[in-house]
Amino acid sequence: MPTPISPAARRRLEGLRRRGDVRALAKAAKAHGVRVWIVGGAVRDALMGRPIAEVDAAVLGDVQALAAALDRQGAGRAVFLSEDRPGPRVFRVAGRRPIDIAEVEGGAIEADLARRDFTVNALALDLADGSLLDPFGGVSDLSRRRLTCVRAANLLEDPLRAFRAARFLASHGLVPDRAALAASRAAAPKMAGVAVERISTELARLLESPRAAPALAWAGSARLLPSALGADLAPSRAGALARSLRALDDPATRRLAPERRRRLRMAMLAMRLDPDPLHARRWLSRRRWARREAEEIGILVDLAGRAGHVRGRRDAWRWVLDAGVLADDAAHLAARAVPGARRNAARLTRLARAPLRRVRVTGADVVNWCAISPGPAVGVLLDEVRLAAAAGDVKSRREARNWLLGQVP
Numbered sequence: 001m002p003t004p005i006s007p008a009a010r011r012r013l014e015g016l017r018r019r020g021d022v023r024a025l026a027k028a029a030k031a032h033g034v035r036v037w038i039v040g041g042a043v044r045d046a047l048m049g050r051p052i053a054e055v056d057a058a059v060l061g062d063v064q065a066l067a068a069a070l071d072r073q074g075a076g077r078a079v080f081l082s083e084d085r086p087g088p089r090v091f092r093v094a095g096r097r098p099i100d101i102a103e104v105e106g107g108a109i110e111a112d113l114a115r116r117d118f119t120v121n122a123l124a125l126d127l128a129d130g131s132l133l134d135p136f137g138g139v140s141d142l143s144r145r146r147l148t149c150v151r152a153a154n155l156l157e158d159p160l161r162a163f164r165a166a167r168f169l170a171s172h173g174l175v176p177d178r179a180a181l182a183a184s185r186a187a188a189p190k191m192a193g194v195a196v197e198r199i200s201t202e203l204a205r206l207l208e209s210p211r212a213a214p215a216l217a218w219a220g221s222a223r224l225l226p227s228a229l230g231a232d233l234a235p236s237r238a239g240a241l242a243r244s245l246r247a248l249d250d251p252a253t254r255r256l257a258p259e260r261r262r263r264l265r266m267a268m269l270a271m272r273l274d275p276d277p278l279h280a281r282r283w284l285s286r287r288r289w290a291r292r293e294a295e296e297i298g299i300l301v302d303l304a305g306r307a308g309h310v311r312g313r314r315d316a317w318r319w320v321l322d323a324g325v326l327a328d329d330a331a332h333l334a335a336r337a338v339p340g341a342r343r344n345a346a347r348l349t350r351l352a353r354a355p356l357r358r359v360r361v362t363g364a365d366v367v368n369w370c371a372i373s374p375g376p377a378v379g380v381l382l383d384e385v386r387l388a389a390a391a392g393d394v395k396s397r398r399e400a401r402n403w404l405l406g407q408v409p
Contacts, residue, residue, distance in 0.1 A: 003134040005047065012046045016055075017130055021097045024075045025057060026127040032069060034061025036101070037109055037124035037133065044120050047142055048172065057101045058112055058124065067091035067101060110135055117161040119148045120174060147174040152183035159190035160198050163224050167206040170215035176222075184222040191227035197288045199228055207265040208258035211249045216242035230287055231273055244272050247336035263293060264329055267300040268337050277302035299323075300330050307334035307348060308341035317390045320352045321383075327352035359389040359400050369401045370408045381407060 005013075016022060016038065029036040042055045059066055067078035076095025082088070088103035105112045110133070113122040119138040126133065141148050147168055155161045162184035168174045176184070191199070206215050219225050220238040233241065248265050256264070266289070270280035277298045284294035303323050307330065310316050323330050328349060335345035366378045366385075385404055388394040394403050 003132045003139050005132065005139055008049075009047045012049060013043070013125055013132065014130065016042060016046045016052065016125065017127065019055075019097070021075065021093075021095060021099055022055065022127065024070065024073065025093075025099060025101070028066055028069045028073065028075070029059070029061075029127060032061065032066055034059055034063075034066055035109075036060075036066075036127045038127065039113070039124045040116070040121045043123040043125050043132070044138070044142065044172075046125075047123075047139065050172070055097070055099045057099060057127075058104045058109060059101050060104045060109065063089050063091060063101055063103045067093060109133060114150060115154060115157075116150050117154055117158075117164065118168070118174075118180070119150055120168075122150050142174075145173055145175060147176040147180055149180050149183050152179065152186065155183045155187040156190065158194075159187040160194045160202065162187040162222060163191065163199065163202050163219060163228055166215045166219035166222070166224065166228075167202050167209075169218055170206045170209035170212050176218065181218075181222055184224060188223040188227070191224060194227070196230070196286070200287050200289060203228055204262055208262035210254045210261075212261075212265055213242060213245040213249045216245055229269065229273070230283070241269065241272050244268060244337075250336070252332070253336075260329060263297060263300070264333055266293075267297045267304070267333055270297055270301050271304065271337055275301065275305055277305075296326060299326055300333055303327075303330035304334040304337055304341075307331060307344050308338045310344050310348065314387065314391050316348060316351055318387055319348055320356075321387060321390060323348075323352065357390050357392060357395075358386070359394055359397060361385050361389075361397065361400050361404075365397075365401075366404060369404055372408065 017026070022038065025036060037058045038055060039058045040056050042052050045052050070076065070093045071078040076093040076098065079092045079094055081092050081100070082090040088105050090100060090102040093099045093101065105115055109124055113124060113133070113135055116122040119136040119141045121138070122136045123138045124133040136150050147165055149155060165176045165180055165184055169176060206212055209215070216225070217239065219228060220235070220242045225238040225241065226233045245265055245268060248268055253261055253264065270283060273283065274280065280301045281294055281298035284297060303319065303326065306319060310319050320327055331345040331349040331352065334341040361382065363374070363378050363382060366372070366381050367374055370381065372378065381404060384407065385394060385400050388403055389400065394400045
């Protein structure tokens, strides 16, 4: 019997079937006599009316021949993804919108779906006739915004699925039920064996969601945070760490772009784990965080910590110059992470958004005017004269020259 869904949800599923890349897949499947279903996240998100980030398909038949046919037809380059891991063969058809196609596990689509993590992901849309297969009640769970395991044992097979439950709470508003919490706690000790890169990918997606604190709190209750963060956390400290992110679930943070939310929240976690910026960068490196973002987070930790101690006009302008393009985020973080820093943060934000006063002075100017040799001292003097210009103490090259001459013996 077909799964009952609303007319709006049916239209969204039909819209998924009408996508050019999906139509090409359906046409190739028919020509080669294989059955294909769109599975998992694409079906879930279509039913929820959410943007579809990626499409996965399950193939009952020769997946390699299907991938090669799509390649020949210009749908995209076929790339074999599963060479170094056991299980079904998986190919990516890397066209304008990539599709991953995998062999059905267990010899039948129902067996394949039974191996998945949560009922809302155990959904399959038949490309031949548009019927929806929902053997575990995923559509009903979606309507209730509930996250339910297909089988508790499936989380033990891949313990990252337990932390993914927290991510779905953040990204989709799907609340894990009691059985999912119990299954996640059972899987938690095995999380230490999951590749750091996989954990960090899920953590990043959690942190860039509009709200992150409830999901981290749930992960703490499921005993997943020590492995998720690579830190030795007692339950009480894990709870306090999760609660600290409530300050970054506020409306102003939710209005920011996802990558800025992610960076700010990771900086908050870093500050709570260890306020030393150098330690923050080392921790992020161990967690396989992207190098550039890890460096930016280290800078944010440093700037936020300094914001509460800014005293006087020159001190404030020094902070603004050091912050550069990160000034807004650093002040945003300081106001929410550093006790007593909110007033300073507001002042620093205003300064950072004001036009920056500059006077053109080069290293060669410093060498010539001050009659000193090139070296580190030149850079120090350049920084100081730029600070003086930003603060309004130097307004021209002549004033800059006189100011510099007063700094050297």
